[in-house]
Amino acid sequence: MIEITGVGEELVRTWGxxxxxxxxxxxxxxxxxxxxxxFRLLQPGRFPRLLFMADLSGFPLLxxxxxxxxxxxxxxxxxxxLYTTFQISSPMSWGAWILLVTMAILALRFVGLIPAPRSFxxxxxxxxxxxxxxxxxxxxxxxVKAPPKPSPLVRFGEKGxxxxxxxxxxxxxxxxxxxxxxxxxxxAVGFYTGILLxxxxxxxxxxxxxxxxxxxxxxxxxxxxxLCLFLPENEHxxxxxxxxxFCGIELLLILAYAINLGYGTLAAQRxxxxxxxxxxxxxxxxxxxxxxxxxxxxxxxxxxLHHQVKFIPAxxxxxxxxxxxxTLRIVIVYAGLLSFI
Amino acid sequence: MARYxxxxxxNRCIGCQACVVACKAENEVPxxxxxxxxxxxxVGKFPNLQGEFRLEQCFHCENAPCVPVxxxxxxxxxxxGIVLVDPAKCIGCKACVTACPYKMRFVHPAGHIDKxxxxxxxxxxxMEPACVxxxxxxxxxxxxLDKADxxxxxAMAKAQCTDVxxxxxxxxxxxxxxxxxxxxxxxxNQPVVVISEQVKKGE
Numbered sequence: 001m002i003e004i005t006g007v008g009e010e011l012v013r014t015w016g017x018x019x020x021x022x023x024x025x026x027x028x029x030x031x032x033x034x035x036x037x038x039f040r041l042l043q044p045g046r047f048p049r050l051l052f053m054a055d056l057s058g059f060p061l062l063x064x065x066x067x068x069x070x071x072x073x074x075x076x077x078x079x080x081x082l083y084t085t086f087q088i089s090s091p092m093s094w095g096a097w098i099l100l101v102t103m104a105i106l107a108l109r110f111v112g113l114i115p116a117p118r119s120f121x122x123x124x125x126x127x128x129x130x131x132x133x134x135x136x137x138x139x140x141x142x143x144v145k146a147p148p149k150p151s152p153l154v155r156f157g158e159k160g161x162x163x164x165x166x167x168x169x170x171x172x173x174x175x176x177x178x179x180x181x182x183x184x185x186x187x188a189v190g191f192y193t194g195i196l197l198x199x200x201x202x203x204x205x206x207x208x209x210x211x212x213x214x215x216x217x218x219x220x221x222x223x224x225x226x227l228c229l230f231l232p233e234n235e236h237x238x239x240x241x242x243x244x245x246f247c248g249i250e251l252l253l254i255l256a257y258a259i260n261l262g263y264g265t266l267a268a269q270r271x272x273x274x275x276x277x278x279x280x281x282x283x284x285x286x287x288x289x290x291x292x293x294x295x296x297x298x299x300x301x302x303x304x305l306h307h308q309v310k311f312i313p314a315x316x317x318x319x320x321x322x323x324x325x326x327t328l329r330i331v332i333v334y335a336g337l338l339s340f341i
Numbered sequence: 342m343a344r345y346x347x348x349x350x351x352n353r354c355i356g357c358q359a360c361v362v363a364c365k366a367e368n369e370v371p372x373x374x375x376x377x378x379x380x381x382x383x384v385g386k387f388p389n390l391q392g393e394f395r396l397e398q399c400f401h402c403e404n405a406p407c408v409p410v411x412x413x414x415x416x417x418x419x420x421x422g423i424v425l426v427d428p429a430k431c432i433g434c435k436a437c438v439t440a441c442p443y444k445m446r447f448v449h450p451a452g453h454i455d456k457x458x459x460x461x462x463x464x465x466x467x468m469e470p471a472c473v474x475x476x477x478x479x480x481x482x483x484x485x486l487d488k489a490d491x492x493x494x495x496a497m498a499k500a501q502c503t504d505v506x507x508x509x510x511x512x513x514x515x516x517x518x519x520x521x522x523x524x525x526x527x528x529x530n531q532p533v534v535v536i537s538e539q540v541k542k543g544e
Contacts, residue, residue, distance in 0.1 A: 074448045087412055200436075202441060
């Protein structure tokens with residue numbers, strides 16, 4: 001028997017669900033950027049709803065993901081230190097800078113949705129109100145009344161909207177460039193979510209080159225599923241073959257991952273046993289592989305062949321895929337923390 | 342420029358944990374946290390038992406996996422080979438905690454990451470680390486690996502065998518275990534009981 005006194009290994013606090021949420025949302029947004037970039041460049045005007053949803057969701061979703069990264073930091077007051085240095089050997093430093101560029105592009109896309117300023121009223125405040133028509137004074141001696149001064153809130157709102165619209169018009173001139181850079185940074189973010197884990201040799205479950213492409217593919221599958229939730233049926237059906245393709249690639253990468261662990265060192269085999277059996281095994285095989293990949297791919301294939309299963313709504317496969325994508329991050333993070341050399 | 346290292350003669354260690362206490366007092370390690378931990382191994386069947394106390398702390402690896410992963414440069418290696426954390430730069434991302442193959446880092450209640458420093462403030466004054474100075478059985482030795490007459494080199498020269506923990510990581514730890522029966526032996530996979538869990542619960 002071995003007894004340990006002092007700081008027990010099992011009590012060391014490391015990463016948890018916060019990081020898993022970020023990894024999921026990061027992958028999802030990466031996929032949105034890649035999808036929107038590809039469709040903007042190759043088939044402009046063919047998927048308006050898809051592009052709108054990608055532009056609308058990217059910025060808030062990644063901001064939400066980064067909020068969880070912030071929650072995970074135990075010394076939040078020093079967070080700004082990330083942006084006063086670049087540590088070339090640190091994947092997290094690379095990630096911080098890549099996220100900054102990505103957020104800028106997503107913000108421009110989000111702002112691009114803001115329409116031209118127009119007159120409207122909220123709570124008695126009139127924004128962009130047309131100038132009042134001056135009536136001819138009855139008496140020539142009478143003073144001309146100056147129009148009432150708008151409140152500071154109205155002036156601030158009008159100025160802010162005006163500026164954002166100008167920014168949107170300016171960004172609109174670089175639509176193709178933004179699409180190309182967005183695809184590059186999106187790929188980088190999706191890849192980075194895997195690289196962050198795979199560059200830690202102390203955790204054999206993560207320390208494999210398969211993880212980065214697996215997370216990127218899973219991000220693409222998740223983003224496709226997310227977009228399908230909002231697309232009209234005709235656009236949904238056009239996306240289905242792509243969606244099935246990503247499910248297939250993800251299954252192949254999972255197979256490669258399992259073989260990699262099964263035929264690896266003793267540490268890798270032990271790590272594989274943590275992921276592929278027990279509670280994590282149920283979640284992995286049941287929620288990720290079966291319900292998250294195989295079942296939705298089969299349902300989508302049936303839908304393509306016009307054999308849609310009547311009692312299963314069309315929104316079920318995308319929801320299952322999103323659930324599977326999130327579970328993949330959760331089980332890999334938690335099982336990886338239990339793996340050791 | 343030195344290459345500081347430490348050795349623990351496990352034949353001499355009596356498991357009194359004076360080093361654990363000395364470290365806590367010297368470095369004001371907060372309640373519930375420890376920079377040192379003791380692994381007590383007992384194998385065999387009564388009355389044929391064999392035992393060993395192995396003290397573990399930051400191994401100040403030559404090829405420390407915690408240093409390159411730090412995104413702010415808060416974890417760094419001094420020119421004397423001591424691995425340190427700068428709390429003013431640490432954001433508490435826990436990348437280093439995850440990367441340490443020995444799980445010897447922890448989150449300080451103030452938010453930054455904490456671990457053994459080889460008592461660098463004492464070493465700078467020409468003193469030994471608190472754990473070495475306090476050891477009643479002189480199991481510990483500290484010094485410059487590059488100097489043949491340093492206490493650590495002399496202790497290693499006298500030892501029957503010298504081991505490091507998990508050599509397969511390639512981290513090249515600079516805490517050496519002398520005359521160990523079990524380090525890297527078959528007992529690594531024995532069930533583990535964490536005593537400090539009871540301490541945390543206040544039992």
